[in-house]
Amino acid sequence: MAAYAIESEPIEPIPETSAAERVVADVQPIGALAAVAERVRDSVPLWFHTFALAPGVYTPGIARDHGYRLSVLGADRFAGRSVLDIGAFDGFYSFLAEARGARRVVAVDNEQYVDWVRARFGVTLTGGAGFRAITGLLASRVEYRRMDALDVRELGERFDVVLCFGILHRVTDPIALLQALADVLAPGGEVVLETYGSRLAADAPAIEVHEPGDVYARDDFVYWGFSPETLRRLGQIVGLDEFEVIEELEIDGHPRILALLRAAG
Numbered sequence: 541m542a543a544y545a546i547e548s549e550p551i552e553p554i555p556e557t558s559a560a561e562r563v564v565a566d567v568q569p570i571g572a573l574a575a576v577a578e579r580v581r582d583s584v585p586l587w588f589h590t591f592a593l594a595p596g597v598y599t600p601g602i603a604r605d606h607g608y609r610l611s612v613l614g615a616d617r618f619a620g621r622s623v624l625d626i627g628a629f630d631g632f633y634s635f636l637a638e639a640r641g642a643r644r645v646v647a648v649d650n651e652q653y654v655d656w657v658r659a660r661f662g663v664t665l666t667g668g669a670g671f672r673a674i675t676g677l678l679a680s681r682v683e684y685r686r687m688d689a690l691d692v693r694e695l696g697e698r699f700d701v702v703l704c705f706g707i708l709h710r711v712t713d714p715i716a717l718l719q720a721l722a723d724v725l726a727p728g729g730e731v732v733l734e735t736y737g738s739r740l741a742a743d744a745p746a747i748e749v750h751e752p753g754d755v756y757a758r759d760d761f762v763y764w765g766f767s768p769e770t771l772r773r774l775g776q777i778v779g780l781d782e783f784e785v786i787e788e789l790e791i792d793g794h795p796r797i798l799a800l801l802r803a804a805g
C-alpha cells in the first residue's frame with residue numbers, strides 16, 4: 541500500500557555534491573593518489589557521504605549539510621574511547637572517530653538503504669560497497685558488521701560512545717532501539733543522537749507520524765519526527781536520564797535535532 545501511494549513520484553536524479561558537504565569532508569582528508577581516488581569514487585554507483593579522497597576529488601555524497609554535527613565530534617569525544625556507529629552507511633563518522641583517536645570502532649548497518657536507494661534513485665548498490673572502499677584507502681581497523689541495530693547486544697561488548705545518526709526515525713520501535721543502545725553503553729557512556737526533528741512545540745511530548753514517502757519521495761522508511769521533550773522522555777524510559785539538546789535546526793527543508801543522552805556513571 542505504501543509503495544502504491546508513491547508510485548507516481550519520478551525517480552530522482554542523484555544530486556550534485558554541495559560545497560557545504562565538501563567542507564565537512566575536508567575535516568578528514570584521505571590523501572589518496574588522484575588516479576586511485578578517481579577509480580574508487582567511480583567504483584561505487586551512489587555515495588551517501590562525501591569523502592575528500594584526494595585534493596579536488598570528492599565522492600558525490602547525497603547527504604546534506606552535516607556540518608552541525610561536528611561540534612560534538614571533537615577528539616575529546618573519541619580519544620581512547622570505544623565507539624559504536626549504528627546505521628553507518630559509508631561510514632564517514634566511523635572513520636572520523638578512528639581518525640580522532642578512538643581505540644576501537646564498530647560500525648553496524650542492516651543495509652536497509654539498498655532498498656530506498658533503488659526506489660529513490662533507480663540505483664542498485666551492493667551493501668557496504670562505499671564503506672569497504674574507504675576502509676581500503678585508509679587501511680582502517682574499523683570493524684564493519686552487517687546487522688540490525690536492534691541486535692547490538694549480540695556484539696557482546698560495551699561502548700563509551702554510540703553514534704546514532706539519521707536512524708531513530710527509521711526504526712519502527714524507537715524505544716527498542718534506544719534500549720538496545722543503553723544496554724551496550726559502558727557506565728557514564730553516551731549516545732550522540734541525531735534524528736528527524738518535529739515542527740511541534742519543543743515541549744510537546746508527542747511524536748509526529750509521517751505518511752509513507754512524504755519526507756523523501758519513494759523512501760517509505762521515515763516514520764517519525766521527534767521533539768526535544770519526546771527524546772528526553774524516551775531517554776528516561778530506557779534509563780538514559782541525562783539529556784541535553786545540542787541543536788535544533790532545519791537542513792534542506794527538514795527539521796533535525798542533535799542531542800546527547802548519558803548513562804549513569
Ligand SMILES: C[S@@+](CC[C@H](N)C(=O)[O-])C[C@H]1O[C@@H](n2cnc3c(N)ncnc32)[C@H](O)[C@@H]1O
Binds near residue numbers: 651687
Ligand atoms: C539516512 S542513513 C544515515 C547514515 C549515517 N548514520 C549518517 O547519518 O550520516 C540511515 C542508515 O541507517 C541504516 N539503518 C536503518 N535501519 C537500521 C537498522 N534497524 N539497523 C541497522 N541499520 C539501519 C540504513 O541502512 C542507513 O545506512
